[in-house]
Amino acid sequence: TKVENAFADYRHKYEVQVGLITELGQKTAEITSLTEEKKKLQDELEALQVSMTPVEDEPETAHGLTTRAELVEKIRALGQDVLDGVKYGFNNAVGQLKVLNPTVELNT
Known part of the structure; x- marks a missing residue:
């Protein structure tokens, strides 16, 4: 019974750990996607700012x-x-x- 309780506790902790690892993988993928989107938006913003820069004789x-x-x-x-x-x-x-x-x- 003591061993069974320890095993049940271990199994519960293992399931929690697997869930956390899965969630970590999902969050890492989401961060990568958002980082790429941020880079794309920054490049687009930079291009717009360059196109709106006044010319010398404007x-x-x-x-x-x-x-x-x-x-x-x-x-x-x-x-x-x-x-x-x-x-x-x-x-x-x-x-x-x-x-x-x-x-x-x-x-x-």
């Missing part, structure tokens, strides 16, 4: 733009600013011509 207005949509919107806004500037310049030139030539009728 205008200040382009800094901070991260998506194509932001870039397109910025181009539209700058295009509208240019158009507004050209209209202002044209209207200013017409106004100057009218001041210098009050008797001439301009067709615009």
Whole structure:
């Protein structure tokens, strides 16, 4: 009976140890998989950071733009600013011509 109890205790400890070894193997495989995924994500992040690095002659207005949509919107806004500037310049030139030539009728 004493031997049987010791054997039962040993068997229980052995089963626990086998379970722990199995779990350790699973966790080791999981750690390996997660380490590979982390490396892949770090490489991807590095590639994205390199692609977002401003070029030497990049205008200040382009800094901070991260998506194509932001870039397109910025181009539209700058295009509208240019158009507004050209209209202002044209209207200013017409106004100057009218001041210098009050008797001439301009067709615009």
